[in-house]
Amino acid sequence: MDYELVNSDIRLREVCEQAECCPAVALDTEFVRTRTLMPQLGLIQLYDGKQLVLIDPLEIQDFSPFVHLMQNQRVVKVLHSCSEDLETFLAAFDVVPIPLFDTQFAAGVLEIGTTMGYAKLVEELCGVMLDKGESRTDWLARPLSQKQLAYAANDVLYLLPAFLQLDEQITQHGKRQWVFDEMASLAEKKRANMPLEYAYLQVKNNWRLSSKQLNVLQHLAAWRLSVAREKDLALNFVFKESQLFEVALYLPASKAALSRIHGLPPQVLRRYGQTVLKIVESALEEFAQMPQGAHLPRVKRLVDVSQYKKTLAAVKDIAASLATQQGVSAEVLASKKQMNQLLKWWWFDIEETRALGIMPDLLSGWRRELFMPALIDLLGPMPESGIQGLSQTIKQVNV
Template sequence: MQYTLITTFEALNSFCIQASNAPAIAVDTEFVRTRTLYPRLGLIQIYDGVTLVLVDPLGIEDLSPLANLLTNPNVVKVLHSCSEDLETFWHSLNVIPNPIFDTQFAACLLNKGATLGYAALIELMLDIKLDKGESRTDWIARPLSEQQCQYAANDVLYLFQVYPELHEQIEALGRTEWVYQEMQQLALKKSVNLPADLAYLNIKNNWKLSGLSLYVLKQLAKWRIEQARIRDLALNFVVRESNLVEIALTLPTHKGAIFAIDGMTPQEARIHGDVLLSLVEEAKNASAEVYPAPVERLMTHKGFKKASAEMRALCQQKADELAIPVEVVGSKKQIQQLLKYHWHTHDELREMGIKPDLIQGWRGELVGDVLLKIVAKYGEVN
């Protein structure tokens, strides 16, 4: 399949006008995310059934035609396992594609596999084996090789070919809206930031700390995520998580103690030592009234085991009725997400204004009411 490499605004605008008349387009991205907090967009592939283009975002200052196409409500955007693609579009273009038909999730609803990779889907449906040799390439470096471009083009060429059959099968089961609802929920999660004040809730072993130490961890985690967002640097490239916990536990008073922390690199200590010490000192001077409540753990809740078992059984029953994997109806993570949302004093999703998956959209209609009764049966509902 011939592809067109787009490197100018004029060419991009022309293609986007053409593609806006298509009922559906296949979309994929290539990005790099090694040291950065956010993915760095390297290439966008689009196929409208007539023209296959590779859009080079590094050479085009104004990508608004692409943003308009991605948000055109009359054009279905077909992607596969689109979580990172959505994050990439959000941080690069400040848009989330809509509506989205995710072929991986559609395959789940058709019981073709819980997390079927793109190459596996294409082999299953088209009997074509794809070469994934360029998957770990540097998509920011220029010029792109012919091998890179062909690899990228194949990602949307075959995606477009499997879409009609998947859509027809999903439509026959009456589950098309489920696909769109699933992607809307995912898009919401990708476009809302966790409040920096709550970053400590995502730190491993945070439950082991209390009082002053937990407050120090809260302040350190807040500072780290703010630095990461400002500098677009992966969290552990600011200061590693384990080092934050160690500082919160030991409450160092001088820079030598920072350097002595096992796992703290000399570079980390040299660059951030003074700031880390000042955060510890500020926390020590704070009133105990501002200390956060101890971090709650689901497994210590007296009703956790029985509630999660009943919820899992309900999800399994519905999955059997629908002939789909139980993980699609309600995974262990989603069950715990719902329990945390209602039982914990502090919950990330609740603070972000996002409802748990199991009481949203098609899952909410399928199992939501019964699950909430189970939640209430074994604990207080917030």
């Protein structure tokens, strides 16, 4: 099928007005994310069954018609493995497409294949072999070659017919709403921003640190995340996580001591060395002046909970039983990662899910009704949820 490169406001409006008359549109994005915190949009592909367009975001000024289309509840937006696409839409337009049908998730529910790639799905459902040779293109470079544009067009040309097959099958199975609920929950997670004072929870090996070291890590992680957001830099391009941990572990008090941190590049030492040393000094002074009851509690791990293995096995049994009842694979209902997320949220006062102000996956969307009764029987009354409980435990960190 022929495609059109759209690079004017007028033509984008015409395309979007026509697409709003369709029951569903296939979407994809091409982006670059090498040094930046947020993905940089390079191209948008759209196919509504009649028009296949490649929208150039570097040329267009007025994206309001596209944003309106994204929020049109009457038009289903079809994407495949849409996690990074949602981040791209949020970064570019501060919206996510709704309602959203993810063909990868639908294929998993239907047991066609769990986490199946787009090319494999198209081969399975449409009998077409796709060339993935341009997947590493710099989508911000111009001009894009005909080969690159054709590759991009194929990412939505076969997505719509694949969706039509999946939509029919999943409707027959009575699980169509699962897909929309799953994507709504995913969008909520993508919108959630980690408060600066909880950024330390995402640093590996934080459980090894004492309360004093953890107080330093809290301030360092908050500073790093603040700089990353301000400058749109990937976190490790501000300061590598492993080196951030070592600073909190060894508490250097001089540039000479800081330079002995393993692998710390000289340019990072020059750029941020004095700042990091001041953060360490200030955090240590703060810790010394705190009453003991105000110290950060050490980070807990599930493996240190005596009943963890037994309880995890019980949750797996619940998932397996529900999967049999629902006629789906247990992996679709609950991965080990999702089970661990639930147990941390249920048992620990301070953990990432609660810090983000969201609910665990097994207590969200379509899974909540399935899992809730059995989980309460197993774990007891549900703990208080949300960021409010945490805000009383940890002070806000000023950066």
